[in-house]
Amino acid sequence: MTGLFPGFLILSAGLFSVGAVGVLVRRNPLVVFMSIELMLNAANLALITFARYTQTMAGQVFALFVIAVAASEVVVGLALITGVYRSGRRLDLDELSEMSE
Amino acid sequence: MTVIFGIAAVLAFLGALGVVLSQRTLYSALSLVLNMVSLAVLFLLLDAQFLAAVQIIVYAGAVMVLFVFIIALLSPGAEERVRPLELRMLLGGVAAVVFTVVIGRLTLNGITVGPGGRFHGGIGPFAPTVVNAHGQVQTVGEQLFTTYLLPFEVTSLLLLVAAVGAVYLSKRRRLVA
Numbered sequence: 001m002t003g004l005f006p007g008f009l010i011l012s013a014g015l016f017s018v019g020a021v022g023v024l025v026r027r028n029p030l031v032v033f034m035s036i037e038l039m040l041n042a043a044n045l046a047l048i049t050f051a052r053y054t055q056t057m058a059g060q061v062f063a064l065f066v067i068a069v070a071a072s073e074v075v076v077g078l079a080l081i082t083g084v085y086r087s088g089r090r091l092d093l094d095e096l097s098e099m100s101e
Numbered sequence: 102m103t104v105i106f107g108i109a110a111v112l113a114f115l116g117a118l119g120v121v122l123s124q125r126t127l128y129s130a131l132s133l134v135l136n137m138v139s140l141a142v143l144f145l146l147l148d149a150q151f152l153a154a155v156q157i158i159v160y161a162g163a164v165m166v167l168f169v170f171i172i173a174l175l176s177p178g179a180e181e182r183v184r185p186l187e188l189r190m191l192l193g194g195v196a197a198v199v200f201t202v203v204i205g206r207l208t209l210n211g212i213t214v215g216p217g218g219r220f221h222g223g224i225g226p227f228a229p230t231v232v233n234a235h236g237q238v239q240t241v242g243e244q245l246f247t248t249y250l251l252p253f254e255v256t257s258l259l260l261l262v263a264a265v266g267a268v269y270l271s272k273r274r275r276l277v278a
Contacts, residue, residue: 004102004146006212007106007110009205009208009209009211010209011110011113011143013200013201013205014114014197017196017201018117018118018120019121020196021194021197021200022121024193025189025190025192025193030129030130030171031123031126033168034120034129035120035121037160038133038136041137044156045143045144048147048152051147052229053211055226056227057241057248060151061244063152064152064155064245065252068259068260069256071159071164071260071263072260072262072264073263074168075263076263076270078168078171078267079266079267079271080270081175082175082270082271083271
């Protein structure tokens with residue numbers, strides 16, 4: 001078991017990278033939100049791996065907080081997406097750029 | 102143990118790739134479910150039974166149901182054409198490899214290899230045998246309500262703010278053009 005710690009960490013890095021690239025590359029805001037979930041999950045995996053490695057509880061408790069933050073983030077984000085959709089605009093992040101102007 | 106880790110890791114990674122590469126939003130959501138269930142298996146391998154259960158209930162249950170519900174609600178016009186060989190996808194693949202190498206190298210610095218090639222970090226009081234004898238959920242709960250009481254209460258405040266914000270945002274009102 002203990003020999004697998006590097007595997008867990010490399011997997012966590014890989015999942016985080018795929019999620020980050022998803023945020024950067026995709027234009028559908030729903031997929032972008034799912035990629036953010038992917039990144040948070042990868043961070044959770046690293047946290048729990050280190051909690052097991054150092055035999056402390058801090059990582060597990062912190063992962064619990066991350067899950068709570070992710071849940072509330074999804075709720076607010078999806079409410080925003082439905083608001084944008086209801087205002088008649090296309091759900092495309094390249095076109096939803098007027099906020100920056 | 103290694104076999105289970107291998108299977109779960111491959112499934113988790115395939116799920117992650119499916120989220121980013123799927124043509125349809127619904128397939129992305131289903132890939133995310135696969136990723137999350139595989140991660141729950143990995144949490145079990147790391148002696149975090151409580152978090153594995155929370156992962157299934159909160160993520161694969163609540164969050165993904167919300168996602169699928171919103172996708173079903175918005176589906177017309179929400180589709181996006183993704184060609185895997187598009188330039189941004191190729192650049193994204195290169196960036197993913199570079200990110201993985203950098204982040205993996207940096208996190209591996211947190212692990213020290215002792216003599217004989219064994220990883221030894223276990224200095225804390227919560228060895229898996231101790232925790233499992235006491236009860237995994239009990240241990241997490243005790244920590245949550247003693248050492249981490251303040252963050253726990255702040256989390257409840259966060260959830261309250263998120264609920265109020267979601268209600269306010271989805272309230273039907275005249276939108277400024």
